[in-house]
Amino acid sequence: MNILLTGGSGYIGSHAAVALAQAGHKVVLYDNLSNSQLDVVSRVGRILGYPLVLIEGDVRAPDLLGQALREHSIDAVVHFAGLKAVGESVAQPLTYYDNNVTGTQCLLRAMHRCGVRTLVFSSSATVYGEPRYLPLDERHPTSAVNPYGRSKLHIEEMLSDLALSDASWRIACLRYFNPVGAHESGLIGEDPNGIPNNLMPYIAQVATGRRDRVSVFGGDYETPDGTGVRDYIHVTDLAHGHLAALNFLASASGVGWHAFNLGTGKGHSVLEVIQAFERASGMKVPYEIVARRAGDVASSYASSDKARHMLGWQAKLGLDEMCASAWRWQRYCAQL
Template sequence: MNILLTGGSGYIGSHTVALLAGAGNHVVLYDNLCNSHADVVTRLNRIVGRSLVLVQGDVRDADLLERTLQEQRIEAVVHFAGLKAVGESVADPLAYYDNNVTGTLCLLWAMQRCGVRTLVFSSSATVYGDPQYLPVDEMHPTSAVNPYGRSKLHVEEMLSDLAASDGDWRIACMRYFNPVGAHESGLIGEDPSGVPNNLMPYIAQVAAGHRDRLSVYGGDYDTPDGTGVRDFVHVADLADGHLAALNYLGSSEGAGWHAFNLGTGQGYSVLQVVREFERASGREVPYEIVARRPGDVASSYASPDKARLILGWQARRGLDEMCASAWRWQRYGERL
């Protein structure tokens, strides 16, 4: 299959590229490199054993998207391109709506003009807002609480409306919980610019000695050790979920709009992750408990039953492998 991956050189995109290309698909990366690096493509070439196509362009450039879809004979799109930092979205909401919502609209116009009607969308569990019950399943009400989450929810609603208007569309929205870890090769992994927004790369940088200590936001939640509990899922399992979604959309049952949680169904506390990372790295991870962050909830974890029953997908990698692969990437990948 000929597949276009917008944001294909990013964290989750690059791991999905490695999987899809490794399975024999013709994979085309489309990325403006605003939050990634061109050398990721060089590393991907090493992983898959051949040169991949990179089109450097912005997802809001509908003309370039249309030319790429036509020239590469694209049959399906996996849409990762988007801004994704909650705090940044609060400070600059217009940038998030412009990039995430307008960018998706430009992609859809290009796809429609080219007759490409199969799309896997990189969504987020942030569309659920504060959990009203646990585990969170796909029937949970959606109510995003920040501009980043609302931009994802707006896109989901737009895609649902599109599929309802035209029965030829086949769309899957993949709602991620907390992606972590790195490729088994150590060649690609999460590479945040500046101070990491996510827990795992921050812990890795503390373990490597690049940062003094981890700030743990809140130690008095109603959880087993007082720290927040989240559903962490290995990025390689997420890549598997996208392949499963593409296969499902290509089946006789794949028409229309679908939403799937991608998570393990199990929550881990911040301190559990710290202790497991210390075991994986053999390094101490100093930390301090500080005040809670506004908007954080005590616990959030997925019900992945729908993905298991419909896609035949489930997370296979545990917290030990998540931490071990993140540490391998921290030690090896950053020096390449």
């Protein structure tokens, strides 16, 4: 297939680009580079042994999107282009609704005009809100507790309505838990612009001395050590989940709207992640417990049984491998 990846030079998009291209698909990247670097594309090319096409543009530019879809004879879109920081979304909700929700509407209009009806959407476990039970499965009620999660939930509902209105659409919403780690080559990984909003890259920067200490948001949750518990999934496993989703959508069962959790099914606390990173790096990672962060929940981890049964996918890599790959990537970053 010819596949357009919006946000394709970002952290998850770049890893998915590698997985899809290595599976034999033609991959075209579409990105405004707001939270990624241009040289990611060249490093992806080094992994693959050939360059990928990058179209620099915003998903809120439907004419440019339509041009990309037509000129590259796109068969399917994987939609990564979205802002994704919980704290930032609380401070800037309108920015999140504009970029995430309006951006998706523009993409869907362009796809509709060009006759492209297959979409994998980068969603999030935040659509479940405060867990009523664990592990979270796809039957769990949705109820987001922050603007980031609500933007994802609005998009999921929009996509569900679209699929109900037109039986030619094939849509998979992949509800990520917490992607971490880096490609085994050490050439691509999570390297956000400015101060990291996610735990693992922040820990890595503390380990290298770029930052003084990790701020652990909340030490009084009802968890084994008082810190938040999350389901961390290796980004390589996550990338292969997109390949599995596209294969499913191309099958007879792929018509309509579908939601799948992508996680390991196991939760780790913030302090467990810090300790695992110390083991992987051999470096001390100072931290301090600070006030809880608005919009966070105490614990969240997945049931990925549906993905295993319907997509033939399951996570294979554990926390130690996630930390080791993130440390390998961080050492590469230090040389850039």
